Amino acid sequence: MSDASRLICFNKPYGVLSQFTPEGRWRGLKDFIDVPGVYVAGRLDADSEGLLLLTNDGQLQARISDPRHKMEKTYWVQVEGEPDDAALAALCAGVTLNDGPTRPARAQRIPVPAQLWERDPPVRFRQSIPTSWLELVIREGRNRQVRRMTAAVGFPTLRLIRAAIGPYALEGLAPGNWRG
Known part of the structure; x- marks a missing residue:
């Protein structure tokens, strides 16, 4: 795999957690995204839907998720x-x-x-x-x-x-x- 920065735009369905591992009645991202080395940049509740960003770039992840930005x-x-x-x-x-x-x-x-x-x-x-x-x-x-x-x-x-x-x-x- 290259060291290139990667950004994934995912339309998170209702009932999916903003993490790869499922918990209880909620599904995890691993059911949808099979890309190693990417992490969620900002969270979205399981009962919310829509855009969730994932990246392998720590600086980009901080820029997206840190409220100071x-x-x-x-x-x-x-x-x-x-x-x-x-x-x-x-x-x-x-x-x-x-x-x-x-x-x-x-x-x-x-x-x-x-x-x-x-x-x-x-x-x-x-x-x-x-x-x-x-x-x-x-x-x-x-x-x-x-x-x-x-x-x-x-x-x-x-x-x-x-x-x-x-x-x-x-x-x-x-x-x-x-x-x-």
Whole structure:
């Protein structure tokens, strides 16, 4: 194998951990990626989907995952309810969570993402409560931060998909597939 730096973009499905080894009911990355010497750069919860980056380059891994570098992370968030302008303004200003205030974010309502795939299992559906989609861009990565932010403004997250990390994006990558 060459010493060349390698970066893998992986569309992590729901129910897969950000590690190679499975645990309990969750699958591991080894079910999808058989590339020696690469490591996850930043985490994504098992119940979240979307872009996960892996690399064999320690400096690149630090640049991607270290909050000091403030690399933007873009999420598509399906929430329960229909956030109003006040909720979006609160997200943009930064909300206070139990571990302190978040940095200001960019938040906007979006239509259902065009390239969206079905989730297995499907998101719970309640006929009496509408859902809507937001695009949320943050520059930090606290534990379950996006979910806690939307809950703090009164709109719980039902589905969370990371669409991009800095210049790296899903760009039509199907769940369970990778490129790089």
